[in-house]
Amino acid sequence: MKKRNFLRGFASDGEQTSGIFKLKKFRTKKKLPFLHKPTIIVVLGQTATGKSDLAVKIAKKINGEIISADSRQIYKNLDIGTGKITKKEMKSIPHYLLDVANPKYKFTVAEYQKLVEEKIKEILARGNTPIICGGTGFYIDAITKGIIFPEVPPNKNLRKILEKKSEIELFKILKKIDSERAKNIDIKNKVRVIRAIEIAKALGKVPRAEATPPPYKFIKIGLYLPPDELKKKVEKRVKKMFKDGLLNEIKKLKKTGVSDKRLKELGFEYYNPTPEKVISETLKYAKRQMTWFKRDKEIRWLDASKSVTTKKIITYSTNSGS
RNA sequence: GCGUCGGUGGUAGAGCGGUCAAAUACAAGGGACUGUAAAUCCCUCGCCUUCGGGCUACGAAGGUUCGAAUCCUUCCCGGCGCA
Numbered sequence: 297m298k299k300r301n302f303l304r305g306f307a308s309d310g311e312q313t314s315g316i317f318k319l320k321k322f323r324t325k326k327k328l329p330f331l332h333k334p335t336i337i338v339v340l341g342q343t344a345t346g347k348s349d350l351a352v353k354i355a356k357k358i359n360g361e362i363i364s365a366d367s368r369q370i371y372k373n374l375d376i377g378t379g380k381i382t383k384k385e386m387k388s389i390p391h392y393l394l395d396v397a398n399p400k401y402k403f404t405v406a407e408y409q410k411l412v413e414e415k416i417k418e419i420l421a422r423g424n425t426p427i428i429c430g431g432t433g434f435y436i437d438a439i440t441k442g443i444i445f446p447e448v449p450p451n452k453n454l455r456k457i458l459e460k461k462s463e464i465e466l467f468k469i470l471k472k473i474d475s476e477r478a479k480n481i482d483i484k485n486k487v488r489v490i491r492a493i494e495i496a497k498a499l500g501k502v503p504r505a506e507a508t509p510p511p512y513k514f515i516k517i518g519l520y521l522p523p524d525e526l527k528k529k530v531e532k533r534v535k536k537m538f539k540d541g542l543l544n545e546i547k548k549l550k551k552t553g554v555s556d557k558r559l560k561e562l563g564f565e566y567y568n569p570t571p572e573k574v575i576s577e578t579l580k581y582a583k584r585q586m587t588w589f590k591r592d593k594e595i596r597w598l599d600a601s602k603s604v605t606t607k608k609i610i611t612y613s614t615n616s617g618s
Numbered sequence: 619g620c621g622u623c624g625g626u627g628g629u630a631g632a633g634c635g636g637u638c639a640a641a642u643a644c645a646a647g648g649g650a651c652u653g654u655a656a657a658u659c660c661c662u663c664g665c666c667u668u669c670g671g672g673c674u675a676c677g678a679a680g681g682u683u684c685g686a687a688u689c690c691u692u693c694c695c696g697g698c699g700c701a
Contacts (some may be wrong), residue, residue, distance in 0.1 A: 343656075369654060404653040430692085433656050445653050455654095484661040486637070495653090504652065563656040576645085581656045587649065 315577060322384035333513040339429040340365070340436055340589060341519030342582040344529040345600040347536075350519065351429035355389040357606045361385075361419045363412055364393040365430025365439070366565060370408065371399040373552070376537055376545045399554050406445040409438040415612050416512070433588035440514045444505035448498040458490045469493055474501050518595040525601045526582060534574045542569060542589045 337360065339351045351362050364370070368378045372395045380394065394413050395401035410429070416439075419426045428439060437443060458466060466489045474496035481492055497500075510524040521529060546566055549559065559566040564577040589595060598604050 326664070402654055405655075406653040409653090432655065434651075438652080441652095443652050448653075450653065482659055485651085487654065487658045488651080507652075529619080561654060561657060565656080578656075583647090584649095584656080588651080588655090 323532045324414040333511060335425065335513045335515060337425060337427045338365075338436060338440060338514050338516045339427060339519065340431060340433070340516060340525065340595065341600070342521065342585050343431050343578060344379070344526065344582075345432065345521050346604070347429050347519055348385065348518075348604075349353070350604055352385065352387050352389050354606050355427055356387065356426075358425050360425045360427040361422075362392065362427045362429050363415050364391060364417075365412075365428050365432050365435045366394075366434040367403070367405075367408075367435055369394050369430070370403050371395070371397045371562070372561065373545070373549060374399055374543045374566075377539050377569075379533060379537070399549060400552070401556065402450065402561075404450065405434055405443075406581065408435050409443070409445070412439050413510070431585055433585060437592075439510070440507045442510045444507060446495050446499060446502070446505070448495045451494050451498075453493055454497065454529070455490055458493060459486070463489070466490065471498065473497060476501060476503070476574065479617050514594070516595040518589055518590065518597040519600040519604070520586070520597055520606065521600050526542050527579060530578045530582070531575055534571050534578065537565070537574070538571055605613050 298343045337351075337354060339347050339354070341347055351360075354360055355362055366378065368374050370379075370393060374380070380392065386488075391406070393411060396411070397407075416426045428436065430436065438445075458469075461469075463483055463486060466486060467478065467481075467483045470481065470489055470493050474492065477492050477496065482488055542565060546559065546569075549566070554562075556567070564581075565574055
Protein backbone atom coordinates (compact mmCIF):
# COMPACT_ATOMS: atom_id res chain seq x y z
CA MET A 297 0.00 0.00 0.00
CA LYS A 298 1.24 3.33 -0.94
CA LYS A 299 1.93 5.67 1.93
CA ARG A 300 0.11 8.92 1.97
CA ASN A 301 0.71 12.10 3.78
CA PHE A 302 0.56 10.24 7.00
CA LEU A 303 -0.18 13.01 9.28
CA ARG A 304 -3.04 14.22 7.21
CA GLY A 305 -5.91 14.10 9.51
CA PHE A 306 -4.39 15.38 12.67
CA ALA A 307 -7.03 17.86 13.38
CA SER A 308 -6.63 21.10 15.13
CA ASP A 309 -9.10 19.86 17.70
CA GLY A 310 -6.62 17.22 18.62
CA GLU A 311 -8.39 14.22 17.16
CA GLN A 312 -7.00 11.94 14.56
CA THR A 313 -7.94 9.49 11.91
CA SER A 314 -7.04 5.92 12.36
CA GLY A 315 -4.10 3.99 11.10
CA ILE A 316 -1.53 6.66 11.50
CA PHE A 317 1.93 5.24 11.71
CA LYS A 318 0.34 1.86 11.98
CA LEU A 319 0.72 2.15 15.68
CA LYS A 320 -2.11 0.49 17.44
CA LYS A 321 -2.10 2.67 20.44
CA PHE A 322 -2.76 5.72 18.40
CA ARG A 323 -5.86 4.31 16.84
CA THR A 324 -9.16 5.64 17.89
CA LYS A 325 -12.21 3.53 18.06
CA LYS A 326 -14.73 5.58 16.30
CA LYS A 327 -14.25 6.77 12.80
CA LEU A 328 -13.73 10.44 12.58
CA PRO A 329 -14.78 12.62 9.74
CA PHE A 330 -12.00 13.19 7.27
CA LEU A 331 -10.19 16.33 8.06
CA HIS A 332 -8.83 18.32 5.26
CA LYS A 333 -5.99 20.25 6.68
CA PRO A 334 -2.77 18.58 5.64
CA THR A 335 -0.23 18.38 8.40
CA ILE A 336 3.21 19.85 8.32
CA ILE A 337 5.79 19.12 10.94
CA VAL A 338 8.05 21.91 12.08
CA VAL A 339 11.28 21.13 13.85
CA LEU A 340 12.72 24.24 15.41
CA GLY A 341 14.85 25.29 18.31
CA GLN A 342 18.20 26.56 19.33
CA THR A 343 21.30 26.05 17.32
CA ALA A 344 23.29 22.87 17.85
CA THR A 345 20.45 20.93 19.37
CA GLY A 346 20.22 18.33 16.64
CA LYS A 347 17.28 19.59 14.65
CA SER A 348 18.55 18.28 11.36
CA ASP A 349 19.08 14.79 12.67
CA LEU A 350 15.68 14.67 14.19
CA ALA A 351 14.05 15.93 11.02
CA VAL A 352 15.74 13.21 9.02
CA LYS A 353 14.64 10.62 11.54
CA ILE A 354 11.05 11.73 11.32
CA ALA A 355 11.22 11.94 7.56
CA LYS A 356 12.39 8.34 7.38
CA LYS A 357 9.42 7.19 9.40
CA ILE A 358 6.69 9.04 7.64
CA ASN A 359 7.79 9.70 4.10
CA GLY A 360 8.81 13.19 4.86
CA GLU A 361 10.66 15.73 2.80
CA ILE A 362 12.61 18.42 4.52
CA ILE A 363 12.43 22.13 3.94
CA SER A 364 15.15 24.16 5.61
CA ALA A 365 14.24 27.22 7.62
CA ASP A 366 17.64 28.73 7.99
CA SER A 367 18.35 32.20 6.73
CA ARG A 368 21.96 31.43 5.93
CA GLN A 369 21.95 27.87 4.81
CA ILE A 370 19.84 29.21 2.04
CA TYR A 371 23.05 30.48 0.49
CA LYS A 372 25.49 28.54 -1.59
CA ASN A 373 29.01 28.11 -0.28
CA LEU A 374 28.11 28.87 3.31
CA ASP A 375 28.58 25.33 4.49
CA ILE A 376 31.00 25.14 7.36
CA GLY A 377 30.10 28.36 9.10
CA THR A 378 26.40 27.65 9.04
CA GLY A 379 26.74 24.04 10.04
CA LYS A 380 24.91 22.93 6.94
CA ILE A 381 23.79 19.35 6.76
CA THR A 382 25.94 17.16 4.54
CA LYS A 383 24.78 14.87 1.77
CA LYS A 384 25.63 11.90 3.93
CA GLU A 385 23.66 13.20 6.88
CA MET A 386 20.64 13.70 4.67
CA LYS A 387 20.39 9.96 4.33
CA SER A 388 18.78 10.34 0.94
CA ILE A 389 15.89 12.35 2.32
CA PRO A 390 15.15 15.23 -0.03
CA HIS A 391 16.13 18.62 1.39
CA TYR A 392 14.95 21.89 -0.04
CA LEU A 393 15.77 25.56 0.36
CA LEU A 394 19.41 24.83 0.87
CA ASP A 395 21.94 26.40 -1.50
CA VAL A 396 19.40 28.34 -3.47
CA ALA A 397 20.82 31.85 -3.14
CA ASN A 398 24.02 33.62 -3.99
CA PRO A 399 25.74 34.93 -0.87
CA LYS A 400 26.72 38.08 -2.70
CA TYR A 401 23.15 39.24 -2.61
CA LYS A 402 20.62 39.48 0.12
CA PHE A 403 17.95 36.87 0.20
CA THR A 404 14.76 37.92 1.90
CA VAL A 405 12.03 36.35 3.99
CA ALA A 406 9.45 37.18 1.40
CA GLU A 407 11.33 35.23 -1.25
CA TYR A 408 11.74 32.43 1.19
CA GLN A 409 8.06 32.37 1.90
CA LYS A 410 7.16 32.16 -1.75
CA LEU A 411 9.56 29.33 -2.42
CA VAL A 412 8.46 27.35 0.57
CA GLU A 413 4.82 27.67 -0.23
CA GLU A 414 5.50 26.16 -3.63
CA LYS A 415 7.55 23.40 -2.14
CA ILE A 416 4.90 22.50 0.38
CA LYS A 417 2.35 22.10 -2.39
CA GLU A 418 4.68 19.92 -4.38
CA ILE A 419 5.46 17.67 -1.48
CA LEU A 420 1.85 17.30 -0.51
CA ALA A 421 0.93 16.53 -4.10
CA ARG A 422 3.38 13.68 -3.94
CA GLY A 423 1.56 12.41 -0.92
CA ASN A 424 4.44 13.10 1.40
CA THR A 425 4.73 15.15 4.55
CA PRO A 426 6.64 18.41 4.52
CA ILE A 427 8.96 18.84 7.45
CA ILE A 428 10.18 22.35 8.05
CA CYS A 429 13.42 22.34 9.94
CA GLY A 430 15.48 25.26 11.10
CA GLY A 431 16.23 27.88 13.67
CA THR A 432 15.26 31.10 11.99
CA GLY A 433 12.14 32.11 13.85
CA PHE A 434 11.17 34.82 11.45
CA TYR A 435 11.27 32.43 8.51
CA ILE A 436 9.23 29.87 10.36
CA ASP A 437 6.61 32.41 11.33
CA ALA A 438 6.45 33.68 7.79
CA ILE A 439 5.28 30.20 6.83
CA THR A 440 3.28 29.04 9.80
CA LYS A 441 1.56 32.32 10.58
CA GLY A 442 1.17 33.40 7.00
CA ILE A 443 2.64 36.83 7.38
CA ILE A 444 1.74 39.02 4.45
CA PHE A 445 4.67 41.09 3.38
CA PRO A 446 4.00 44.31 1.55
CA GLU A 447 4.89 44.11 -2.11
CA VAL A 448 7.81 46.43 -1.84
CA PRO A 449 11.13 44.96 -2.78
CA PRO A 450 14.27 46.41 -1.26
CA ASN A 451 15.31 49.65 -2.88
CA LYS A 452 19.05 49.68 -2.89
CA ASN A 453 19.50 53.28 -3.89
CA LEU A 454 17.03 54.60 -1.41
CA ARG A 455 18.65 52.61 1.34
CA LYS A 456 22.04 53.91 0.48
CA ILE A 457 20.82 57.47 0.85
CA LEU A 458 18.91 56.81 4.02
CA GLU A 459 21.71 54.95 5.71
CA LYS A 460 23.69 58.15 5.89
CA LYS A 461 21.01 59.98 7.80
CA SER A 462 20.75 60.12 11.54
CA GLU A 463 18.15 58.34 13.60
CA ILE A 464 16.23 61.52 14.18
CA GLU A 465 16.27 62.53 10.56
CA LEU A 466 15.00 59.13 9.54
CA PHE A 467 12.29 59.23 12.10
CA LYS A 468 11.14 62.61 10.88
CA ILE A 469 10.93 61.36 7.33
CA LEU A 470 8.86 58.39 8.39
CA LYS A 471 6.61 60.49 10.53
CA LYS A 472 5.84 62.70 7.59
CA ILE A 473 4.83 59.93 5.23
CA ASP A 474 3.42 57.38 7.65
CA SER A 475 2.65 58.79 11.04
CA GLU A 476 0.90 55.62 12.14
CA ARG A 477 3.93 53.45 11.63
CA ALA A 478 6.11 56.08 13.23
CA LYS A 479 4.09 55.80 16.38
CA ASN A 480 5.23 52.36 17.32
CA ILE A 481 8.47 51.92 15.52
CA ASP A 482 11.75 51.50 17.34
CA ILE A 483 13.42 54.78 16.49
CA LYS A 484 16.86 53.57 17.34
CA ASN A 485 16.65 50.69 14.97
CA LYS A 486 17.72 52.28 11.74
CA VAL A 487 17.34 49.13 9.71
CA ARG A 488 13.67 48.94 10.60
CA VAL A 489 13.03 52.63 10.15
CA ILE A 490 14.60 52.56 6.73
CA ARG A 491 12.47 49.63 5.68
CA ALA A 492 9.38 51.41 6.97
CA ILE A 493 10.25 54.45 4.92
CA GLU A 494 10.85 52.27 1.92
CA ILE A 495 7.39 50.80 2.24
CA ALA A 496 5.69 54.07 2.96
CA LYS A 497 7.36 55.73 -0.02
CA ALA A 498 6.12 53.02 -2.32
CA LEU A 499 2.65 52.46 -0.95
CA GLY A 500 1.86 55.50 1.11
CA LYS A 501 0.00 55.13 4.33
CA VAL A 502 -1.22 51.58 4.13
CA PRO A 503 -2.22 49.63 7.20
CA ARG A 504 -0.32 46.48 7.84
CA ALA A 505 -1.92 43.40 6.36
CA GLU A 506 -3.23 40.92 8.87
CA ALA A 507 -1.46 37.62 8.78
CA THR A 508 -3.59 34.83 7.37
CA PRO A 509 -2.64 31.38 8.55
CA PRO A 510 -2.19 28.94 5.69
CA PRO A 511 -4.50 25.95 5.29
CA TYR A 512 -2.22 23.53 7.05
CA LYS A 513 -1.98 22.08 10.47
CA PHE A 514 1.45 22.66 11.90
CA ILE A 515 2.95 20.48 14.53
CA LYS A 516 5.74 22.44 16.07
CA ILE A 517 8.46 20.56 17.84
CA GLY A 518 11.02 22.64 19.71
CA LEU A 519 14.38 21.27 20.69
CA TYR A 520 16.23 22.79 23.58
CA LEU A 521 19.25 21.96 25.69
CA PRO A 522 20.06 22.86 29.28
CA PRO A 523 22.56 25.75 29.26
CA ASP A 524 25.57 23.65 30.23
CA GLU A 525 24.87 21.07 27.60
CA LEU A 526 24.29 23.71 25.01
CA LYS A 527 27.58 25.30 25.80
CA LYS A 528 29.42 22.04 25.48
CA LYS A 529 27.74 21.25 22.21
CA VAL A 530 28.49 24.67 20.82
CA GLU A 531 32.12 24.51 21.85
CA LYS A 532 32.49 21.19 20.17
CA ARG A 533 30.78 22.35 17.06
CA VAL A 534 32.82 25.51 16.78
CA LYS A 535 36.07 23.68 17.23
CA LYS A 536 35.08 21.36 14.46
CA MET A 537 34.11 24.31 12.33
CA PHE A 538 37.60 25.71 12.48
CA LYS A 539 39.13 22.32 11.95
CA ASP A 540 36.98 21.79 8.91
CA GLY A 541 38.28 24.97 7.38
CA LEU A 542 36.04 27.87 8.22
CA LEU A 543 38.81 30.30 7.46
CA ASN A 544 39.31 28.71 4.12
CA GLU A 545 35.63 28.96 3.38
CA ILE A 546 35.76 32.65 4.08
CA LYS A 547 38.77 33.05 1.85
CA LYS A 548 36.95 31.34 -0.96
CA LEU A 549 33.91 33.54 -0.48
CA LYS A 550 36.08 36.60 -0.71
CA LYS A 551 37.60 35.29 -3.87
CA THR A 552 34.21 34.90 -5.46
CA GLY A 553 33.52 38.53 -4.76
CA VAL A 554 31.67 38.56 -1.46
CA SER A 555 32.47 41.90 0.13
CA ASP A 556 33.59 42.44 3.69
CA LYS A 557 30.40 44.27 4.41
CA ARG A 558 28.42 41.33 3.15
CA LEU A 559 30.47 38.90 5.18
CA LYS A 560 29.65 40.87 8.27
CA GLU A 561 25.97 40.58 7.48
CA LEU A 562 26.28 36.87 7.01
CA GLY A 563 27.00 36.45 10.67
CA PHE A 564 29.78 36.47 13.17
CA GLU A 565 31.30 33.28 11.81
CA TYR A 566 32.18 35.06 8.64
CA TYR A 567 33.87 38.17 9.89
CA ASN A 568 37.28 37.80 11.51
CA PRO A 569 36.18 34.86 13.55
CA THR A 570 38.09 33.36 16.43
CA PRO A 571 36.87 30.26 18.22
CA GLU A 572 36.24 32.18 21.44
CA LYS A 573 34.28 34.84 19.66
CA VAL A 574 32.22 32.40 17.67
CA ILE A 575 31.39 30.38 20.76
CA SER A 576 30.22 33.33 22.80
CA GLU A 577 28.30 34.84 19.91
CA THR A 578 26.63 31.56 19.17
CA LEU A 579 25.48 31.28 22.75
CA LYS A 580 24.07 34.76 22.59
CA TYR A 581 22.35 33.93 19.37
CA ALA A 582 20.86 30.85 20.95
CA LYS A 583 19.39 33.07 23.61
CA ARG A 584 17.86 35.37 21.04
CA GLN A 585 16.37 32.37 19.34
CA MET A 586 14.69 31.36 22.55
CA THR A 587 13.33 34.85 23.05
CA TRP A 588 11.63 34.47 19.72
CA PHE A 589 10.35 30.96 20.19
CA LYS A 590 9.08 31.54 23.71
CA ARG A 591 6.25 33.61 22.33
CA ASP A 592 4.90 30.74 20.33
CA LYS A 593 2.70 28.74 22.63
CA GLU A 594 2.06 26.09 20.01
CA ILE A 595 5.56 24.70 20.31
CA ARG A 596 5.97 21.38 22.04
CA TRP A 597 9.34 21.44 23.68
CA LEU A 598 11.65 18.49 23.94
CA ASP A 599 14.88 18.24 25.87
CA ALA A 600 17.46 17.32 23.27
CA SER A 601 19.88 16.04 25.88
CA LYS A 602 17.56 13.14 26.43
CA SER A 603 17.07 10.77 23.59
CA VAL A 604 14.43 12.13 21.35
CA THR A 605 12.53 9.48 19.55
CA THR A 606 10.16 10.06 16.73
CA LYS A 607 7.62 8.11 18.67
CA LYS A 608 7.59 10.80 21.27
CA ILE A 609 6.92 13.36 18.65
CA ILE A 610 4.11 11.33 17.25
CA THR A 611 2.67 11.24 20.72
CA TYR A 612 2.93 14.98 20.91
CA SER A 613 1.30 15.27 17.56
CA THR A 614 -1.65 13.16 18.51
CA ASN A 615 -2.10 15.02 21.74
CA SER A 616 -1.71 18.42 20.29
CA GLY A 617 -4.52 20.74 20.90
CA SER A 618 -6.23 18.55 23.44
C1' G B 619 63.91 47.13 55.69
C1' C B 620 63.60 51.84 52.98
C1' G B 621 61.41 54.23 48.78
C1' U B 622 57.65 54.23 45.31
C1' C B 623 53.14 53.09 42.60
C1' G B 624 48.68 50.79 43.28
C1' G B 625 44.24 48.03 45.80
C1' U B 626 37.06 50.52 42.90
C1' G B 627 30.90 46.47 41.53
C1' G B 628 31.10 39.25 38.27
C1' U B 629 35.84 40.85 35.36
C1' A B 630 38.71 44.73 33.08
C1' G B 631 38.97 49.79 34.01
C1' A B 632 37.64 55.41 34.69
C1' G B 633 36.71 58.68 38.67
C1' C B 634 40.95 61.75 42.55
C1' G B 635 36.47 66.48 47.94
C1' G B 636 29.91 67.37 46.74
C1' U B 637 26.32 66.72 40.53
C1' C B 638 28.86 58.79 42.62
C1' A B 639 25.58 53.12 43.46
C1' A B 640 30.18 55.10 40.82
C1' A B 641 31.85 56.52 33.24
C1' U B 642 33.05 52.75 29.68
C1' A B 643 33.82 47.82 27.95
C1' C B 644 33.08 42.77 28.65
C1' A B 645 30.46 38.88 31.10
C1' A B 646 25.31 37.83 32.86
C1' G B 647 19.92 38.31 32.54
C1' G B 648 15.35 40.11 30.16
C1' G B 649 12.90 41.96 25.77
C1' A B 650 11.48 43.70 20.64
C1' C B 651 11.01 41.87 15.77
C1' U B 652 5.81 42.03 9.10
C1' G B 653 11.16 41.80 2.72
C1' U B 654 19.07 42.42 6.00
C1' A B 655 16.62 38.23 11.04
C1' A B 656 23.07 34.05 13.38
C1' A B 657 21.02 40.56 11.12
C1' U B 658 19.16 44.91 13.66
C1' C B 659 17.60 47.27 18.09
C1' C B 660 16.10 48.15 23.39
C1' C B 661 16.11 47.41 28.80
C1' U B 662 18.19 45.57 33.58
C1' C B 663 22.64 44.54 35.99
C1' G B 664 24.97 46.20 45.03
C1' C B 665 20.55 45.08 48.27
C1' C B 666 15.42 46.49 49.50
C1' U B 667 11.24 49.22 47.50
C1' U B 668 4.30 51.03 47.96
C1' C B 669 9.27 53.00 42.14
C1' G B 670 8.91 58.70 45.60
C1' G B 671 12.95 56.68 47.67
C1' G B 672 15.59 53.77 51.64
C1' C B 673 20.03 51.00 53.04
C1' U B 674 25.10 49.02 52.55
C1' A B 675 29.30 50.05 49.59
C1' C B 676 35.28 51.93 46.16
C1' G B 677 41.33 46.65 50.77
C1' A B 678 40.66 47.42 56.77
C1' A B 679 40.36 50.62 60.91
C1' G B 680 40.52 55.43 62.52
C1' G B 681 40.79 60.80 61.45
C1' U B 682 40.10 65.78 58.80
C1' U B 683 35.66 68.07 56.69
C1' C B 684 28.99 70.60 56.58
C1' G B 685 30.33 66.58 53.02
C1' A B 686 35.36 61.39 51.32
C1' A B 687 35.94 56.26 46.44
C1' U B 688 38.53 60.92 46.33
C1' C B 689 42.60 64.30 51.70
C1' C B 690 45.55 62.46 56.35
C1' U B 691 47.31 58.34 59.76
C1' U B 692 48.12 53.33 60.79
C1' C B 693 47.54 48.45 59.28
C1' C B 694 46.85 44.44 55.56
C1' C B 695 47.74 42.93 50.40
C1' G B 696 50.22 43.33 45.32
C1' G B 697 53.78 45.55 41.47
C1' C B 698 58.32 47.94 40.86
C1' G B 699 63.10 50.30 42.48
C1' C B 700 67.05 50.42 46.12
C1' A B 701 69.23 47.67 49.74
